Structure formats: structure tokens, C-alpha cells
Amino acid sequence: MFFRKRQSDIFHDLDLGTKSLCDHTLAVGGSGSGKSSLLKVLLTDALRRTCQGRPIGCVWSCVKNDEADAAIRIISAASAEGRLLHLVPGQFTCNVLSYELNDRPGGSPITATILLERLNKLMTRSNGERGEAYWQNLFSRLLEYSITICWLAKRREVCLADVFCFCASTPSSFEQLSSEAFRNKSVCLKMLRQAEMNLVSDAERRQYELAATFICNELILIGSKGRGSALTQVMAILSPFMRSPLYETVNTPGPSSFTPGMALKGSCVVLDFPLLTHQTGGLLFTSLMNILVCEAALRQTDPSNLTLLVRDELPAILADPDFEVFVQSLARSHLLGFVSSGQSLAQFRAAMGGGADAAERLHAILANYSQKFLMATPCKDTAAYFSEAWGEHIEETVTVSERTEEIEKLNLMDIIFGSHFTYSVGESRVRRCPVEAFLSLRRGGGANRRLVDCFYTQAGRTFGRNGSPFRVYTFEQR
Secondary structure: OOOOOOOOOHHHHOOOOHHHHHHOEEEEOOOOOOHHHHHHHHHHHHHOOEEOOEEOEEEEEEOOOOHHHHHHHHHHHOOOHHHEEEEOOOOOOOOHHHHHHHHOOOOOHHHHHHHHHHHHHHHHHHOOOOOOHHHHHHHHHHHHHHHHHHHHHHHHHOOHHHHHHHHHOOOOOHHHHHOHHHHHHOHHHHHHHHHHHOOOOHHHHHHHHHHHHHHHHHHHHOOHHHHHHHHHHHHHHHHHHHOOOHHHHHOOOOOOOOOHHHHHOOOEEEEEOOHHHHHHHHHHHHHHHHHHHHHHHHHOOOOOOOEEEEEOOHHHOOOOHHHHHHHHHHHHHHOEEEEEEEOOHHHHHHHOOOHHHHHHHHHHHHHHOOEEEEOOOOOHHHHHHHHHHOOEEEEEEEEEEEOOOOHHHOOHHHHHHOOOEEEEEEEEEEEOOOHHHHHHOOEOOHHHOOEEEEEEEEOOOOEOOOOEOOEEEEEEOO
């Protein structure tokens, strides 16, 4: 009788409980080091499990062209295909602005503005720009007041396209504002008139008057430079959502076929927005969905399902590092776990804009990932960071040397029993994990019998009799 070899389970191998997923997991390693293979093993085993008697769900952000297919295969291998929601641009609807203003508890033009400001941070970090406080404030005010007018005018039917058209048609001068031709064709003025007709309370009238005064007076008085700067930033954020197929996804009126709350009910959501195909639009929408799911999770008072945010190549879509740290610190009680990967710490720092602030944010994010898998990497900076973090240990050395006396002065017994040698014992402090050890880790593939090595570390845990803060973990590619 033949028995099939039982496939290992990463949770059993590492003595992890299911809820440890809420302590967040990070894999760092160079290209081809086995990060994707690790995520495949981890997610397959995780999605087979339950937490508090309920299935575990995920939101998988697929930024690489073949990643969505791989994610679907993993979900199927975990027998979770019945919970799969495969979201492809143009094939589902998610009116994010209407959701934020009308369906999200506590939603308002201010919260919608904050949401888009986070995307603006992602854009300005990626292109190296640093906006001064004055220009950033101007951008925020234009965005908030434009959203306010569009919402008052269209209520549940409002979408990002309305805000785009409104901003694009704001008056640039008082002469233009008084022009009859402009007043007849300007989307901005039509929205203002419709919003005024829809006012139902004193609070709404105050909102309207503040917004209308800014659009029709202050924005003009600021001058062409200020107005142009604010409009440029707003257009940079909204323009990617004006192109098909993303346009049809976020600007379709009526009930959305997908909302962020759906991701928290045990569904396995695959966001199929590869960056090479959808470029800036895919980047912004994927980041936006991650933020909205995080906010929805934190609003839960009695979460039912553990949900994993899966982000291979996290630096590419990390919109707001400060928000990320905030959510991670609260995530456990809301049954939200982060499973992320990146190629190097230098890549993380670059995605955060570089400089001292980026280094501090990176340290805060790394501290929130309790489980870390460090794969093979050619990046000395990354290897040195963890090598130093794991500290040193005392290594005993024994030195043997031959006595310098002439051999004829030694008798036969000295020679036989070694008394013509001298021995000395010493101690030295050496790195627990030298930098070069990261290059010796196996990367899988046929040459390595599909075996991948990594250094595994978990906050507050030691391994072995010498209390090492890490251990070598080897798994087989599936």
C-alpha cells in the first residue's frame, strides 16, 4: 500500500495560532527569492482555516499582471472559490464618492477630502514633489468645497466625474463669472444653482455659502498661480478615474455592485488592477480600496470574520504610511490582518519619500509586523538592518599551538599524549546572523529541489537553547 506524503502546514510548522494573522506578516527578499511562494503557502493554509468558527476572508491587491490568476488558484486550492469576488475594472461598480458621502457612517465632504488627500500623498511621494503647506491647504479647500457643492446638487447620484467637471469649469476671473455665455454653459454654475435649490436645512445652507463664496470669490482673488496649482493637484488625482474602464467602475450612478463592507464578511476579494495595464488609475483605485476596507474594519464593533489584506509589493501601493501604522495598531481587535511583502528596505524608504521622516515611518511599520520572513537578498542595507537587530552572541574559541621547544627535549610520552601542544580558550562576540548569510538562502526551483529558505522571526519569541530571536525555516514550493 502506498501513502501520499502529507503536505506540511505553515501554522503547524511554526507553532502559530490562527489569530496570529492579526499580528501581521511581512516577507522581505530580493526578486526571485521566494516571496510569492511563501505567500502562496501562507494564504492557502490560512484560507483553509476558520477563526471563531467563521471562514477567513481576504482582499488581495494584485499589482502584477499574472498575480490575479495566481491568487484565484490559491483561493481555489484552499477550497474557498465559493467565496471569490474577482473584481475587474469595468465589470463591477463601486461609486466610492457616493459611498463615502451617503453610505459610510459619519461620511461627509470632509472625510471624502481626507480620502483623496491620502491618494495625493501617494502621488506626490512617487514623483518626488514636496508641497508647501499653503498650496496643500488650497488644494484641500478646493476639493472639499467642490465635493460639497456636487453632493448638495446630486445627493446619492454624485460621483467623482461630477467633481472633476465642476473643478474644470470654475471661473478664473470676475469678468468670466459675469459673462452670460459662461453662466449658461458652465457645469460649475449649474451645480451651484442645483445645490441651492436642494438645500433642506440651515446647516446645509451654511455649507453651501462657504463653498460658493470660496469658488466664486476667494479662488479668483487668489490669482492664477494659486488657482492653477490647486486645480493641477485636483486634476492629477481625479483624471485617472475619468478613463475607461475605470470610469465605468467608479462613476456609474445607482447602487454599487461592490462596497468595502462586503470584503469583511468572509469573501475572498481579488482586486485585479495590474499597474502595467491600468497604470496610475490602477494604483490609485487599489490604494483607495485598501483604505476604505481598513476604515470599514475599524468601524466594526463586533467583527464576525477575520479579513486579511494581502499586498505583494506593498511599497507600490502604500498611500499613507501614518494611516497604515494607525490601522495596524488597532487591527487585532477588529479581526484585520496585514500580509505584505517587499523587495528591500530601500524600496520601502523610497516609496515613503526618502529622508529622515521616511526612515522613522519605516521603523514604525516594521515594528507593527509581528511575523517576518526574511528571504535571500542582495541588498546589503536590508541584510545589515536585520543582522544588527538580532544582535550578537558569545562564541567560544579554542586555540591550539605547538610548543617551541626542540622536539628532542620532549620524551616519547609527551609526543604521544600531546603535551607538546598548548591550548587556550577564549570568547568573542559575533553577529547571530552575519550579513553574508542572507545570500546563502535557497530560492526554490529545480536546482534546490523546490526548497526555499528564510529567516523567521516573531515578536517576543525566541528559538532554541541559546534564545535566538530567529530561526531558519524551510518550505517546499507548491
